[in-house]
Amino acid sequence: MDGEPLSALCSPALVVDVDKxxxxxxxxxxxxxKRPLRDGRQWHVWLKLDCGNGRAGVLHSDPEALTLARAIAETQGVQLTGVYAHCGNSYNCRGVEQVQTVAQDTTSLTLQFMEKLKAVGITCKSSIGSTPSCSHPVKEMAQLSEVHPGNYVFYDVQQSVIGSCSLEDVAVRVLTRVIGHCCHRNQLLIDCGWSGISLDGAGKLPTGYAVIEGHPNLKLLSMTQEHGRVEPASGQLDFSKYPLGTQLMLIPYHVSNV
Amino acid sequence: MDGEPLSALCSPALVVDVDKxxxxxxxxxxxxxKRPLRDGRQWHVWLKLDCGNGRAGVLHSDPEALTLARAIAETQGVQLTGVYAHCGNSYNCRGVEQVQTVAQDTTSLTLQFMEKLKAVGITCKSSIGSTPSCSHPVKEMAQLSEVHPGNYVFYDVQQSVIGSCSLEDVAVRVLTRVIGHCCHRNQLLIDCGWSGISLDGAGKLPTGYAVIEGHPNLKLLSMTQEHGRVEPASGQLDFSKYPLGTQLMLIPYHVSNV
Structure with a gap:
């Protein structure tokens, strides 16, 4: 793989800087x-630990995790800057108690790993992250060097379903317009499809792919790439209330990509 | 709605030019x-007809369709340039025969509508479009003024499933890299999630969200925003065959958004 770009090693999304x-x-x-940095600079490496999330990271319980941490710390031109665990498994939680259980577990496992590092003479930063866990932090998190609060600043409908926030806390809207009256189907057509708002919410909300602000009886039933079909949760639509050009505010299910 | 932008009237995706x-x-x-163009220019209007697709358009069988066409033709500053029917219902077809049935129906209904227009003294262009119908055109389509062939130039896995093309005809790839070995889950992690390739294929392919070129036993099982999880359709993965940095070519299910 000599001569391959850095993207061969890790996701572009995970390269925070050229040396991190x-x-x-x-x-x-x-x-x-094999690729030492110039001018005596070192690679700043965060070891990614999987504390139950099941996506990326070396398993916290795997002896290889400690072996890898030591190897990073001992490699010339490379510095073990920290250990990071993303607790994306908090997305499966409902309510504060469940979220805090995941936050507690992830924090404890990360701090236990830091203790193992300390026992072999290694000190570095510790960090965990996810929107739910940072919305309902547990006391032990104060022992971490830092936390990554995800989309805490904006929130989305998914976070309100998890219990990270209330729907009123969500600070993002996707503005769309009514562009069609499909009376024979009892539907409005809007100019927002899955190019504009993620399909990620599919089937997870009673109101379809989003919440339509101020219109609790409307449901974003289905989307093609450019269009959305909106129908009432029940009853006949009063089309006179939604003339062509009516603006609707969609509160997205998942906001990170908006 | 005076003073509202043109986007109040129709989807930006449907505005081909400032006067179309x-x-x-x-x-x-x-x-x-209410918004006449300057310098004697006219709005060029295509009437959108729904010939069974069920998305946008006035129903071909609705008497309002003819009324609207006449109103367009008679409005000062506006020209009825043509009639357009998108036969997106051809996406539900499997095989040439079913595709040609939709192509035939859409063409016949559009041409019948053109006859009704002619009977009231209106002539304008006629057009239909969809990738499947333009891949397997029927003879009567020669009577249309034009066709819109969709993503015919690139194709995608969805089109091969419909029968518009073979998989070998698909001209688009999304390049991704193996960035993780998740041995305890028998999975590879790749740096392509639903930010890079559409979720639109969800559950429609035995190989998950895409076809992985040259690796018929691999399946793009699931995606988060930035990552994809790849596992074998059966058996244990030989991780030595997929070192970190291995490039994989994804053939997308739906290509219009890539």
């Missing part, structure tokens, strides 16, 4: 070792 | 009437 990298595999470390 | 508009409702025509 998240990694979870010895092969990625080996690639950094 | 697709419409399907008398209120939209009224808005054009």
């Amino acid at each position: 990298v998240l990694l979870d595999h010895p092969d990625a470390l080996e690639q950094l070792r | 508009v697709l419409l399907d409702h008398p209120d939209a025509l009224e808005q054009l009437r």
Whole structure:
């Protein structure tokens, strides 16, 4: 793989800066070792730990996790800056209690791993992140070096369903217009499809792919790429209330991509 | 609604030029009437007809369709340039015969509508469009003024499933890299999630959200926003065959948004 770009090693989304990298595999470390930075600069590496999320990261319970951390710390030109665990499994929670259980577990496992590092003479930063866990932090999180609060600043409908916030806390809207009256189908057509708002909410809300602000009886039933079909949750639509050009405010299910 | 932008009337995606508009409702025509173009220029209007697609358009069988066409033709500053029917219902077809049935029906209904127009002294262009119908055109389509062939130039996996093309005809790939070995889950992690390739294929393919070129046993099982999880359709993954940095070519299910 010599001569391959850095994107061969890790997702572009995870490269925070040219010298900062998240990694979870010895092969990625080996690639950094082969590409020393100039002028005496070091690669700043965050070890990604999987504390139950099940996406990226080396499993916290895997002995390889400690081996990899030591290898990072001992590699010339590379610095173990920190350990990071994303607790995306908090997205499966409903309510504060469940969220705090995940936050507690992730924090405890991360801090236990920091203790193992300390026992072999390694000190570095510790960090966890997810919107729900940072919305309802547990006391032990104060022992971490930092937290990554996700889309805490904006929130979305998904976060209100999880219990991170109330629907009133969501600060993002996607503005759309009524562009068609499909009376024979009892539907409005809007100029927002899945190019404008994520399909990620599919089937997870009684109001379809979004909440339509101020219109609790409206449902964003289905979307094609450019269009959305809106129908009433029940009853006949009063089309005179929605002339062509009417603006509707969609509160997105998942906001990170908007 | 005076002073409202043109987007109040119709989807930006449907505004081909500042003086060309697709419409399907008398209120939209009224808005054009209120906004005459300067220098003697006319609005060029395509009437959108629904010939069974069920998205936008005035129903071909609705007497209002002819009334609206006449109103367009008679409005000062507005010209009825043509009639357009999108036969997106061809996406529900499987195989040439079903596609040609939809193509035939849409063409016949559009041409019948043109005859009705002719009977009241109106002549204008006629047009239909969809990738499947233009891939397997029927003879009667030669009587139309034009066709809109969709993503015919690129194709995608969806079109191969419909029968518009073979998988070998698809000219688009999304390049991704293996960025993680999740041995405990028998999965590879890739740096392509639903920000990079549409969720539109969800559950419609045995290989998940895409076809992975040259790897018929691999399945793009699930995606988060930035990551994809790839697992074998059966058996244990041989991770040594997919070192970090391995490039995989995804053939997208739906390509219009790539």
